[in-house]
Amino acid sequence: xxxxxxxAVTANYWSPGENYxxxxxxxxKGKVSNEDFVVIxxxxxxxxxxxxxxENRIKPSLSAKLIAKYWMRIVWGYLIGxxxxxxxxxxxxxxxxxxxxxSRHKQVALQQAGLLQALMFGSEGGIDGSxxxxxxxxxxxxxxxxxxxxxxxxxxxxxxxKVFVIxxxxxxxxxxxxxxxxxxxxxxxxxxxxxxxxTYVIGRLFKLKKRPTPLAVAGCETSVEEALKIANIANxxxxxxxxxxxxxxxxxxxxxxxxxxxxxxxxVKHKPIVIVRKSxx
Numbered sequence: 001x002x003x004x005x006x007x008a009v010t011a012n013y014w015s016p017g018e019n020y021x022x023x024x025x026x027x028x029k030g031k032v033s034n035e036d037f038v039v040i041x042x043x044x045x046x047x048x049x050x051x052x053x054x055e056n057r058i059k060p061s062l063s064a065k066l067i068a069k070y071w072m073r074i075v076w077g078y079l080i081g082x083x084x085x086x087x088x089x090x091x092x093x094x095x096x097x098x099x100x101x102x103s104r105h106k107q108v109a110l111q112q113a114g115l116l117q118a119l120m121f122g123s124e125g126g127i128d129g130s131x132x133x134x135x136x137x138x139x140x141x142x143x144x145x146x147x148x149x150x151x152x153x154x155x156x157x158x159x160x161x162k163v164f165v166i167x168x169x170x171x172x173x174x175x176x177x178x179x180x181x182x183x184x185x186x187x188x189x190x191x192x193x194x195x196x197x198x199t200y201v202i203g204r205l206f207k208l209k210k211r212p213t214p215l216a217v218a219g220c221e222t223s224v225e226e227a228l229k230i231a232n233i234a235n236x237x238x239x240x241x242x243x244x245x246x247x248x249x250x251x252x253x254x255x256x257x258x259x260x261x262x263x264x265x266x267x268v269k270h271k272p273i274v275i276v277r278k279s280x281x
Contacts, residue, residue: 006233015048028163034163036163042140043131045147055101055105072094076097089247093247126139134261135258141215152219174209180228241271
């Protein structure tokens with residue numbers, strides 16, 4: 001059985017407009033070796049690439065308002081949430097789901113990801129507001145394979161290291177024996193994406209094995225199982241930065257849900273890069 005060891009690289013918060021390629025080089029220099037896996041957070045890349053939306057500028061539709069008021073507060077708060085084994089604190093947040101801000105968020109989800117994704121309780125189609133300031137949310141990358149290859153080439157050119165690069169999202173992939181599936185759109189080949197919130201509920205209801213979702217790999221041919229294993233190892237050592245959810249983030253800084261500033265986020269240690277190496281090398 002192959003064993004791995006991992007090193008999370010602490011970095012400054014990657015603000016919108018950050019040159020994340022240079023940050024990656026700076027972060028792994030002197031630490032990375034040939035054939036290491038360099039695992040990068042999708043959200044960190046999206047934020048640095050300004051692939052974000054200010055939800056304060058969004059006008060919600062009636063559908064978005066209904067989802068926020070009834071679907072989130074009642075269906076998730078009292079029916080689906082308990083079935084999915086949510087902790088009591090999260091259920092309380094859902095039962096008090098913010099109507100105005102939540103409606104704007106659901107409108108973004110409807111526009112960007114469609115109804116089945118908008119009916120998720122959070123991270124709809126890869127849209128996420130944790131570790132972002134004010135009412136900003138990050139969008140999923142549309143060109144993950146292009147970016148992961150660009151990162152691999154940049155590391156090889158700058159540091160002379162032949163590495164394998166993986167972009168990973170914390171949204172979960174569920175596994176039943178050798179069948180892997182996720183509600184997250186556009187995972188790597190071999191992971192099936194379908195169903196939106198229904199897939200999420202199935203995975204949680206039956207307590208299936210869950211791991212973060214690899215979105216793109218460059219530099220090597222790896223099995224789905226190995227990519228999932230490496231994504232999970234990276235997630236365990238990375239942590240959650242300012243918080244796992246927007247509620248956790250607001251609680252950490254003792255402010256309202258849309259009052260977390262960029263300066264607050266920069267005050268926390270972030271680990272957007274994890275180096276994973278096979279033991280014995």
